[in-house]
Amino acid sequence: MKLFNLSYEKKKGMSGIIFIMPWIIGFLLFFAKPLIQSLIFTFQKISITHDGFSTDFVGLDNFKYAFFLDPNFIRHVTSSIGNVFYEVPIIIMFSLFIAIILNQRFRGRVIARAVFFLPVIISSGVLVVLLKNDIFGNQLGSTANVYLFESQGFTDLLLKTGIEPTIVLYFTDIVNRIFDLTWRSGVQILMFLAGLQTIPRSYYEASDIEGATGWDSFWKITVPLVSPIIILNMVYSIIDTFTQYGDTGSNSGNTVVRIIYNTAFAEFNYGYSSAQAWIYFIVIVFILIIVYRIIGRKVFYMVE
Amino acid sequence: MHSRTKRLNMQLLIKIIFRDERAFVRKRYTRSTGGNVFVMLVLIITGCFMALPLVYALVSSLKPFEEIFIFPPRFFVRRPTLDNFINLFIISSNLWVPFSRYIFNSIFVAFSATSLHVIIASAAAYPLAKHDIPGKKIIFSVVVLSLMFVSQVTFIPQYIIMARLGWINTYASLILPPIGASLGLFLMRQFMEGIPDSILESAKIDGASEYRIFFTIVMPNVKPAWLTLTIFSFQSIWNNPALQFIYNEELKLLPAAMNQIITGNNIARLGVGMAAAVFLLLPPLILFIVIQTRVIETMAYAGIKG
Structure with missing residues (x-):
């Protein structure tokens, strides 16, 4: 009987559940279940046998190993936390800047946008495999690196001109990092663009009539109205910086993910790898909660 | 939606014909020439960074076999050929x-x-x-x-x-x-x-x-x-x-x-x-x-x- 006596809000809620149901089913099946399975693995030692794998319960041994015995893991986690704090603000500012430029009217802006989206397409495609393995593997030796032009040649050139090596290395390091960051802001630029396009033009016209300068309307209109996208991009960039598959030895990407991956698929220590992943996951969650607490309250939603 | 775009284009055309300056210069976008140059420069430089790998791949795909292994490697191709694409097709x-x-x-x-x-x-x-x-x-x-x-x-x-x-x-x-x-x-x-x-x-x-x-x-x-x-x-x-x-x-x-x-x-x-x-x-x-x-x-x- 109660089912038919629902208030308007309740009914609205019911139809909402129908909207969200397909996603929940997909999520439980393809994400939550593997996730829980990997949590169970953290307490186990997994060994491969001839007919699959067998598990032994080892309690907290994997965690103890990560914190007290493994020489690399915790060190890399802390250094990747340090990186996130300066990388993410740069990514956000750079991508907002570029998005605002790309949102203006000028000839060939679709091409310009495509150019800034190229890194996203390239960095997940076959091309990267090629650039990594073949070119650098054969010609330049060790640099198994996506970032094509941060390579040795530039450094060598500067060294030959007779500048102090420390200055050269410092300088090329900065150039590499900047390049790396611009390279990683393709998705953020596109999200900012989408956000900027949802701002009604009439707002700018109104403020223009009232005599606001471009600077005013940037801070009073653009920033508040894209602030939900700023927080979205912030969260995305933090997660992306933390979970990007990187390379030990180079400053691009995240070394922790590589360690976790290698533990699982090169050393076949699957239980320990899961434990590492979970520790790392909890670290990321903590940092995001802090960031969200600080910035989340400044977000402005256009709700009357 | 489409007809609306057309209508707007018409309006723009009318403005252009009657030399209405506002069709070209919208106040929000005006900026000093120096500023414009600066913005374009930033866009071009960062854009080049973004496009380089693709250009490199494109150029390399046009390189004939001998040129790929030149040391030190060259960026540009000297004698472009479509051999690679033909080979891709054959393979x-x-x-x-x-x-x-x-x-x-x-x-x-x-x-x-x-x-x-x-x-x-x-x-x-x-x-x-x-x-x-x-x-x-x-x-x-x-x-x-x-x-x-x-x-x-x-x-x-x-x-x-x-x-x-x-x-x-x-x-x-x-x-x-x-x-x-x-x-x-x-x-x-x-x-x-x-x-x-x-x-x-x-x-x-x-x-x-x-x-x-x-x-x-x-x-x-x-x-x-x-x-x-x-x-x-x-x-x-x-x-x-x-x-x-x-x-x-x-x-x-x-x-x-x-x-x-x-x-x-x-x-x-x-x-x-x-x-x-x-x-x-x-x-x-x-x-x-x-x-x-x-x-x-x-x-x-x-x-x-x-």
Whole structure:
């Protein structure tokens, strides 16, 4: 009987559940279940046998190993936390800047946008495999690196001109990092663009009539109205910086993910790898909660 | 929509004919010449950075065999040739499975998985942004949390689940997992949050059903968002070789086939590899350009009148 006596809000809620149901089913099946399975693995030692794998319960041994015995893991986690704090603000500012430029009217802006989206397409495609393995593997030796032009040649050139090596290395390091960051802001630029396009033009016209300068309307209109996208991009960039598959030895990407991956698929220590992943996951969650607490309250939603 | 664009173009034309300065110079965009030059410079320099790898791949794909291994390596090609593309064609036509099959697989999987993901993520984002459903906060925090997990770790459990469902070596294992992906949901919710409640309520008062509100008000208002999501999703699915669940050669995707062509034999295939990479880059790039030309014009009209 109660089912038919629902208030308007309740009914609205019911139809909402129908909207969200397909996603929940997909999520439980393809994400939550593997996730829980990997949590169970953290307490186990997994060994491969001839007919699959067998598990032994080892309690907290994997965690103890990560914190007290493994020489690399915790060190890399802390250094990747340090990186996130300066990388993410740069990514956000750079991508907002570029998005605002790309949102203006000028000839060939679709091409310009495509150019800034190229890194996203390239960095997940076959091309990267090629650039990594073949070119650098054969010609330049060790640099198994996506970032094509941060390579040795530039450094060598500067060294030959007779500048102090420390200055050269410092300088090329900065150039590499900047390049790396611009390279990683393709998705953020596109999200900012989408956000900027949802701002009604009439707002700018109104403020223009009232005599606001471009600077005013940037801070009073653009920033508040894209602030939900700023927080979205912030969260995305933090997660992306933390979970990007990187390379030990180079400053691009995240070394922790590589360690976790290698533990699982090169050393076949699957239980320990899961434990590492979970520790790392909890670290990321903590940092995001802090960031969200600080910035989340400044977000402005256009709700009357 | 289209006729409206035309009408606006007409207005612009009239303004141009009558030399109305405001058709060209909108106050918001005026800036000192120095500023313009600076902005263009930044755009060009960073743009060059972004485009270099593609240019490099394109140039290398045109290099004849002898030029690829010159040391020190050269950036530009001296005697461009289409040999690499021809070789790519020859190699791919000699494959055990016809090449068109890989292309079909990739296109089929990329399109169906992308549309499923976009539709389901948007539908789920709508109540999360605008309804009071029970457990809304919990669901949203689960979404954000799930973004943070290092996905490589779930490979093996995912395989176990796929095996139990009997989906190894099926299209389902490629198409269905993006349903549960949370990035799209997160993105869409963030955009839908910005739609004022008042227009949804006025539609409700006018008697529109939830489905109608969703399709005729919510989705058009966040069109840039879901078009953007389409781009992201398409390119990530298109580029993913998806080797975990597919062992049947006939069901493999284009990137997997390309990887085999490239790495199969020896480094002499480098030029062919570059040709393959250029070939593979084209579909996402074309989709991007098509969608972006759409996005630009839509928002001027779909925008909410404040």
